[in-house]
Amino acid sequence: MRLELKAKGPPRPEIALTQKCRSKTKTFTRAFKSEQYIKTPWLCGCEDSNKLFCFPCLVFGACAGAGGGGESVWTDTGVDDLAHLSIKVKKHSQSRSHMLCEVQLSSIGRHDIRKALDTAYRKSIREFNERVDENRYILRRLIDCVVFCGAFQVALRGHDESTESRNPGIYRGLIDFVSEIDLAMKQHLSSSTVFKGTSKTIQNDILDAIYEVCRSEIQKQITNAEFIAIQADESTDCSTIQQLVLIIRYLHNGKIFERFLKFIQPKDYTAEVIAAEIMKELDSLNINKNKLIGQTTTELPS
Template identity: 30%
Template structure:
């Protein structure tokens, strides 16, 4: 039905002609309204057969069809968004399970991963366990988009490894110091070397068996010791001994700097350096600083030390 009634005007109008007319229109059904109730049937029949009304009615029909199509498209779009959201939630859960096993160093795959196998591998077994308590996860796991294939596992692990490497590189670039730790182990046919990079603000060295290495890398330990011979805390005893025995040291060097001692020239040079004011100032400063460092050094290396004890010392 295309009629509409106005209570205020007490008249009937043609809805499609009022709203969808693009040219000439019948003012009786669009502007003034029809109040001739006695002849209303004849006028309605005449108006419905007019070409103007038919065109307006067709436009109205097409408009309603377009609204239905728009509603369907909207439903399809919402359905697509929901599917995408569910897939992302499932992918996040699978990735979390995969990374949990990887970070713990637990093997992912089994020797027999068929559905009827009693042990399909840690990853698939963990997914099955998780599916018992999550219906949405179980539904996705049983479908074709389950992300449990070997290729998918490798790809997810490679992506995670790239992210970790990027974070390490970013931290190294932001900070001044980082530590390199190198270790090697001999397998059946070859030696394998592992390199760690730690973002630790200290200068450190770590080597194992470097003194007996052969080939073009021989002497790594000696080269390291040339630049970093020892920790400063180990020098405290030497500095304290020189400070407490300064008078005896001067007398001994004075006696040794005269012939006929074989190394009297070396002793004479040492005596001149010890008598300099710079040597005395550095000796006092080093003794004051290293005495503090020595306390922390002993506390950190003690076998029975605790975190609270070290915190008090530091």
């Protein structure tokens, strides 16, 4: 409705508004002239009451009643005091309520930039969240491939991991297999230019992340356990380098758990050095040493 009123514009009829005035020497009659409409764009008239009103304030119902700051005459009763019309027009033009109505009237029908910005912002947030969900899904598939290799104790990488290789390794083979049955993974591998998840750096990062998550969960369970036991064992890797293997046992929710903690390469394999390495690892996990009730060593100095 207000948009229609704005489109029609303020009514400006020829009104028979006159006022008899008296000076010290003579009496004369003032008459309203239509040129006043041009001088005051917000001015409108009523030919029934022969009075003047404020169009923006009428449209928005401002200035009415006791809260109009003395300007309610422009919306309630109308103005017919021609002798002081210029003063009243100037005063009303500077009133806060009138200026607010002027701004509101000028904004009707215009595109609200605030809504446009808000819509664009919400769209960007939605698109960002969609990309995050897609990336998380792809990362979940990559993690599944790494976990699969770990569950069956097979090496991730092959000797040649190039796209032309006939034997790129178990990890690359799993990713290629998943892409054949998973459209999202296939699109990711064909369109991604920065992060495909097939490089050895990404593989190592995923392994480190899995290790940290598992270690954090183990630490929580150890913290809640009443007693723990440590097993230190010797192991030799594929390069024939001796390693110290730390395993921890504890009771959690009525079940016994045996968890691998860490591979350590001590400077020496004396009892003192091994004991120091074990205590250092317990300290890194913030384990209360009073919980330690058992220690087992195999092929190590006691």
